[in-house]
Amino acid sequence: MLSDLKHPNIVSIVGFCDEQHEKIIVTTYEAKNGSLKEHLSNPNLTWTQRLKICVGLARALSYLHYDQHRGYGVIHLNVNSSTILLNENWEPKLSGFKVSIKQSLNRMDHVVLSEPIGTIGYLDPEIEKSKGVACKSDIYAFGVVLFEILCGRRAYIRNDANRLLAPLVMQHYENETLPDIIHPDLKNQMSGYQISVRSLRIYLETAYSCLKEERSHRPDMLSIVNELEKALEKALRFQPRPENFVRPFLVFCFSLRL
Template identity: 80%
Template structure:
């Protein structure tokens, strides 16, 4: 472990600095709670600049999380992508284990699933961003290894001030040789209810296609405006619900109402919606071999976005039409 600490020494941040940044972990600064522990917003002085941060503080109640802590630091210190959260540093002092990352001003995707102001185009951009992040994790050959995330869900997808997706939550990720990403890595069924690959129980392990299944669930969360798992609901599991509606050709019945109104009102996204839903459905295929490659998913979602943008009314057109209308009144 001494070797590990030495390797990441440049990322260490004194506890005193973290306490000052978060106002001694004041409850008013809590921005989320996850399996790792609570996350706090704050402002940290780095290289002469005051920057906004998120500090995830390991909950040591059960004396666990040591491995997960170093797993996340190891992953984030190597990974650099516009759609991944960036590590600023960590604190490992006085029984405190804290991971400090860039701050996401708009919180997690989970908080906005049913947001009536989140447009179809914005939802598509978020989907494309996460898909690109997963493609980078799985197949970036320059890195020499791939990463199986194992924790893709709407709470680990963060949104910055521009609504750009930032994938986080690498504490249970697994590194794997790029040419072995489709091969089973033995693993306990760890993850979040509603997103877990059904094949894990059969094969006793995961592959990169396990991330693809979880991402398919997220895509339908974005489309339907509801969480993957609702404990006391008759349709607890979203994956089961959407598979049924897709196959019965009744998927419009469960699309987020405001989103459905946008599509109906502007008639801009029918083809975009079809490409998107077909892609999401293919990710949920029970057999891993039938699920698409991540690069294909990126390509299809980019098509869906391009199609939506092609038919999106432009502000300048509204201005032009307004002045033409005014001119016609003067004739």
């Protein structure tokens, strides 16, 4: 399967070893800047850079789920900020395929009976109900990553009162208090009105839709790629206003209409 995957945002296989009880998969070294997990709270990682990482990852997952050239789809099942590597240009490279499942393209939305697979904090809540996984299990995990990037914190913090990020952001989103938990350095950009309001709104709506409890209510990766590309385009086109037009952060928050 890995030898079939050829995408700029997926690690490339070099070869493998299977001898003398050694089973090793060798991939290209794509982590010059480590994993995304190490940079969630990086004050130097700008909104535009974060968006580019999200778009690259979304394209990788769309390729896994829908590429027609392979004749089958791939459910990754281990999407998290540790399996997203960052190369020297801060481009994302998805890795961690050890629990991935191949599935016929016309059955990607069907449930594959399985024990819960994945990482705590990213697990699809429908797995227990359906007794299996589906491609939209990846969508849920991807939504968690989107909020990790926005909030600058990990999906699961063992000794924190709010250990799990997903229910925390859902609560804040629905109470219209999400700006309270946005990464402080992104807040500074927002308070200076240095990012597009529309870009952030598209991002928030997309991330929230990925975390819908019912799989049927979550978008597919093709739609997600389209929305995140629009968010990135608007962020790149936005030009900061002159200093005398800078809005206070409170006004900015209201303009999001969460």
